[in-house]
Amino acid sequence: MGRTSWKRAGVSLVAVAVVAGVAGCEGGGGGGGGKKAADAPAKPQLQTHAAVTEVIQAAYEKTSAAKSAKIKMTMTMPAGLEGGGTVEMTGVQGWDPAVMDITMKGSSFALADPEGPSEIRMIMLDGVMYMDGGAKAAAEMDGKRWMKLDFQAAAEMSGDKDLQKSMTGGLENMNQDPAKQIALMLDSPNLKHVGPEKVDGVEAQHYKGSLTLEQMVDTNDSLDVLSEQERRELVAAANKAGITGYDTELWVNGDGYPVKMDIGMKTPQGTVKIVGHYSDYGAKAAVQAPPAKDTVDLFEMLKGLGEGLGEDAGEGAGQA
Template identity: 65%
Template sequence: MAMAAWKRAGVCLTAAAVVVGLAGCQDGDGGGSKKAGGSSGSEAQTQNEATEVLQAAFKKTSEAKSSKVRMTMTMPAGLDGGGTVEMSGVQGWDPAVMDVTMKGSALAAGSPDGPQEARMIMLDGVMYMDMGAEQAAQMDGKRWMKMDFKALADATGDPEVQKQMTGGLENMNQDPAQQLAMLLGSPSLKHVGPEKVDGVETQHYKGTLTVEEMLDTNKALDGLFTKAEREQLVANMKKTGLKGYDTEVWVNEDDYPAKMVVGMTMDQGTMKMTAHYSDYGAKAEVKAPAAGETFDFMQLMKELESLGAGAAS
């Protein structure tokens, strides 16, 4: 496989992990990062009302199980050159599926001559990425790269690696409902005020979570780590310069999130994602590519390793 194709694959994987897996924070004045210390009775009531609104949104979003989604993710220059990735398509949860088209400067960074767009499908714990016609010509017409994360984890034979990769897959399967659940765990949750989003009246909310609070509220991680492993995970995350997470959500009059802004501040800069949701309950008919059009990432690695061993002998 051409090196450019691998770079494009890396960008797609990074984008996928961030878009559907992370609850993050924004730079700026960070209103959500200021703790509401010494709240008066009226302020406390406002927070209670915000909790009630988001609980209602969580219930309806969970029941909807799918929506159309339009996302923009900006990566800092310190992270593989940075750039922007735009995605649009459909996302489903319970079960977790996704079918989106990606484009943007970060996608083209691996190869200026590569495709301007790339399609990504997630289904049954497996990710498929369309590597383009040029790649298909080099792979007997197979243009879809298949990555089975559970199979990759099992292949390592390392229980700790398996646990981390499985946890990462669970995070990637997060959805608007889970993001709302995490926001509800924020002690600094507050109502910002009414705003229009895509021409629709909404109410704007925001809140902050520390690394520890995020792990406590992220149910996808339950049972994956012992107390000692959790403490080590927190320490490792903090070594990267990560201090905490913020989430912002705009809830429409039907109690659905119309927009979410998440991001993550690291030593390399701030990674930020903005998602617009619509058509909740729209059927997410996500299908895997035909087997004859796919090549398995893990099998390809084995073949390359074998060729390398043969050359060495």
């Protein structure tokens, strides 16, 4: 993966971050599936709205306190959207502090660079994202296989406050705190208990709710970086694109922890779906940055390329 390929991969990653940041969810097919009517058990006793609220609130508190978990997540984007395709993510995630060590693979990488790797390991630590480009990247980049994306440093260097908010907000969205996603459900006016289901071999209770676009924007903490004007513009742009609202589904195990969460959003091109499976809550998220000798800074590289192009242009003008 050469310089141009690295750039395309970096742009693809930022696009995934933006989608992840605004996604709510459509049901992704349920958790344990359904039986035929003839084999169906007696209709379960559904919980009252007050009881549901209590369960979701407790799940939020437990998840927030756990600070980390193992994850297996699938993001599916309609073909009509730029970067459409499926991305699978597996690994460990921490949200206090925000850290991540996951492997991403899927069809979206082929769109970013058909000759690139089929999967990419990503590490996030201390506000910096690292992407492993593999042996091919190392061969083309003087042995350096890791690409470093320090969004905040690049934004601060630019002196553009709007860019700073956009970049740091996008990085946070790449590491969505599941507790915050659960908290959004508490604002749903139609939050309800669906019934018991088995998820990943574990007995769980299934809950669902929905929010309008405006409610989601008002309650999503990751959008706090936006001004009131920017929020209005976001809502107007989303409405113009045909996005009207979000659904969320959650499966909570007997210990009160989420074992599955479906989030996404509906668009005229189709539904963006994110289905997440969680386990091993509270396990230490031991994440380490790759060695500096194996790392190339994307933004420094692009800056150097830009300066080189400027010098070449100057020389050409002088010769003319």
